[in-house]
Amino acid sequence: GDSVTQMEGPVTLSEEAFLTINCTYTATGYPSLFWYVQYPGEGLQLLLKATKADDKGSNKGFEATYRKETTSFHLEKGSVQVSDSAVYFCALSVGNTGNQFYFGTGTSLTVIP
Amino acid sequence: GAGVSQSPRYKVTKRGQDVALRCDPISGHVSLYWYRQALGQGPEFLTYFNYEAQQDKSGLPNDRFSAERPEGSISTLTIQRTEQRDSAMYRCASSLVGQGEQFFGPGTRLTVL
Numbered sequence: 001g002d003s004v005t006q007m008e009g010p011v012t013l014s015e016e017a018f019l020t021i022n023c024t025y026t027a028t029g030y031p032s033l034f035w036y037v038q039y040p041g042e043g044l045q046l047l048l049k050a051t052k053a054d055d056k057g058s059n060k061g062f063e064a065t066y067r068k069e070t071t072s073f074h075l076e077k078g079s080v081q082v083s084d085s086a087v088y089f090c091a092l093s094v095g096n097t098g099n100q101f102y103f104g105t106g107t108s109l110t111v112i113p
Numbered sequence: 114g115a116g117v118s119q120s121p122r123y124k125v126t127k128r129g130q131d132v133a134l135r136c137d138p139i140s141g142h143v144s145l146y147w148y149r150q151a152l153g154q155g156p157e158f159l160t161y162f163n164y165e166a167q168q169d170k171s172g173l174p175n176d177r178f179s180a181e182r183p184e185g186s187i188s189t190l191t192i193q194r195t196e197q198r199d200s201a202m203y204r205c206a207s208s209l210v211g212q213g214e215q216f217f218g219p220g221t222r223l224t225v226l
Contacts, residue, residue: 004155036217043117043204044156044217089155099144099168101215103155 002027006090006104013080013111021075021107023064023090031092033057033066033073038087038106047075047088080111117218119205125224126195134190134221138207145188146215147180150202162188195225 007022025031035047035057048057053068062077073090090104118137126132138145144163148156158172164185173179177195182188192199202222206215 043219044206046214046216049214091155099146099161099163101146101156101158103148103157105153105155 002031002092002094002100002102004090004092004102004104006088007107008105009087010108010110013109015082015111015113016079017111019075019077019080019084019109021088021090021109023073023075023104025071025073025090025092027071027092027094029094031094033064034091034093035062035064035073035075036089036091036103038089040086044089080109082111082113085109085111117205117207117216119203119218119221121221122219123222123224125226127226128195128197130195131191131193132195132223134192134203134223136188136190136205136207136218138186138188138205139216140186142207142209142216144208144210144215145182146206146208147188147190148204148206150204150220152201156204159190192223195223197225199223200225 003026005024032051034049036044037047038044048059050057050066053066056065064073064075087106087108089106093101120135146161147159150156160170160180162182165182177193180190202220204220205218208215
């Protein structure tokens with residue numbers, strides 16, 4: 001069935017380090033792909049998305065490219081900040097109306113000064 | 114309202130009691146989703162509505178769980194005869210159209226003693 005597998009955490013980085021969180025997916029159709037972020041004590045927020053192959057989503061210095069050939073949507077940021085500490089969820093939507101959403105298990109990121 | 118709201122934010126109940134969780138979506142949003150999130154996991158789809166019609170309830174774990182959205186706005190997720198395994202964060206999300214960004218509420222933390 002449709003699913004998302006993402007890199008297990010927790011991840012701890014020093015400020016200004018490079019971040020990669022891996023995400024791969026399995027889908028029968030042509031999914032849209034998302035990264036959501038959950039800051040401490042808050043709800044999930046959309047970070048970025050890509051709706052078709054080779055699209056690149058970007059926001060707040062984060063980027064992810066929809067790679068159909070490797071069924072991946074890895075999240076990257078060149079220089080992380082303490083304020084990026086959060087849990088990151090990879091997700092996909094499928095179905096005729098795109099209403100069926102599947103989330104990964106989440107990757108906790110802690111950035112230390 | 115500015116965002117999706119859920120009430121109560123915290124609910125503690127005794128095993129065997131019924132609970133009703135409320136979601137108030139962003140005004141004008143067509144689609145409304147319910148998820149359950151266990152600690153350390155990603156959101157797990159339960160059900161969704163377009164307007165007042167329940168489009169997919171395949172994620173509801175059993176017949177103790179039900180949801181309604183009678184006027185196409187506020188939705189209620191009801192759990193009858195609660196069990197300890199029902200303890201989790203219950204999240205609601207809404208979107209303008211099926212493939213659009215989902216906006217999440219803060220969640221209701223349910224604890225069944």
